[in-house]
Every structure is written in C-alpha cells, then in structure tokens.
Amino acid sequence: MSENNKTILEEANAAIAEGDYEGFLSFCADDTEWKFVGDKTLKGKEAVRQWMVTEYVEPPLNIVANLIAEGDFVTALGDLTIKDEDGKATHYSYCDVWRFRGGKMVELRAFVIKTDQDETSSAA
Template sequence: MNNKVILEKANAAITAGDYEGFLSFCTSDTEWTFVGDKILRGKKAVRAYMAEAYVEPPKFIVETLIAEGEFVTALGTISLKDEKGKVHDYSYCDVWRFRNGKMAELRAFVIEEVSK
C-alpha cells in the first residue's frame, strides 16, 4: 500500500469515529506539530487530543493530496464541533512523513475560517 492510500484509509477511519483504527496507521512515537500551537508526542498524547478535540468525528474535505517519497501533503478543510455544539470550520495543510508504511510525523498548518 502506498503512503497516499494509507492516509486515505486513516482519514476514513477518523471520520467514521474509529480513532483506534486511525492510530493503527501511526508509529508508536508519532509526533504531531500544530504549527504555532502545540506538539503531541506519541500515540497516548494523540489519543488524549482526539478525545478532547473530536467531540464528534471531524468532517474532512481533502481538496489535494500530493505524495513524494516519504511525504504526503493534504490540503483541504475540516469542520469540528466544540463541546457547546458549535461547528468551527478550518482550512488546513497537513504534511505527513511516513516511516515503514506508518505515519510518523505531522506538521499541521491550521487556520480557522472567518464567518462572512
């Protein structure tokens, strides 16, 4: 399975609410950097983040996937519901680095879309 297909399968798991299924595509030492915000180190930290941030499974629209070597870049939008039920929409660019067929590192550039 190539890295692009792996990311598509992982994203399908997360939108279905299967967070453990998503994590099965990650290395145990996966590291997620939300540029300008926070860094998550390891599956335990990612699991805790998902429990907090994903009150409901997120809704993704992946507009572009670019794969080159050990990297896959995804551009799109994501909608997340907060604990009060309000939906927030974001534009994102995720740069994933793969190692041995697993997602080892994420650099996420996420910007909340402003209501017009």
C-alpha cells in the same frame, strides 16, 4: 512507495470520518509526533489519543482538496469542520505534511487556520 503512503492516509482519514479513532491510530507509529505549527506538539501515540478525545467530540468533517505524495511524504490540503461539546461548529483550512516510515505515519506538521464558513464554502 508514495502512492502506498497516500492510500494509507486515505484509509486513516476514513477511520476518523467514521469515529474510529483507534482505527486511525493503528496507522500511526508509536513514536509519532504531531507539530501544530505556532501552537503545540504532541509526542507519541498516547498524546495524540488524548488530544483526539478532547478535540473530536464527534467525528470532524474533513474535505480534502488535494493529496500530494512524494517519497516518504504526503501533503493534504483541505477544509475541516469540528464541533465542540455544545454542538458549535468551527471551520478551518489546513495543510498537513505527513512523513511515513515503514508504512506508518510518524510525523505531522500541521498548518491550521481558523476561517469563517463563507471562506471555506467559497474556496471549495
């Protein structure tokens, strides 16, 4: 089961990289809940959709360093670069803990820290 969940997350991330946000959302349960630790919680697929519209002006650059799968959970460690509407890039390091149910991503606990470019490039 855990390897299947890992594959699902890889396919979902590939959809994001292509700018196919609806494709990504097809991997999420309708009642998905995303908790950005220390920030906000998004409840339901529509809330995630609206967040993506504002956050992902263009597809983010996501470099996954490790994917660790066990049971219903997949943990992703990596670096992310997101551009705003002015084209300014912001760099982050993250640890996402995904919980799956019935082959769908049902919960995310995201630990995201803003970094400067030098930190992300030297950590990779």
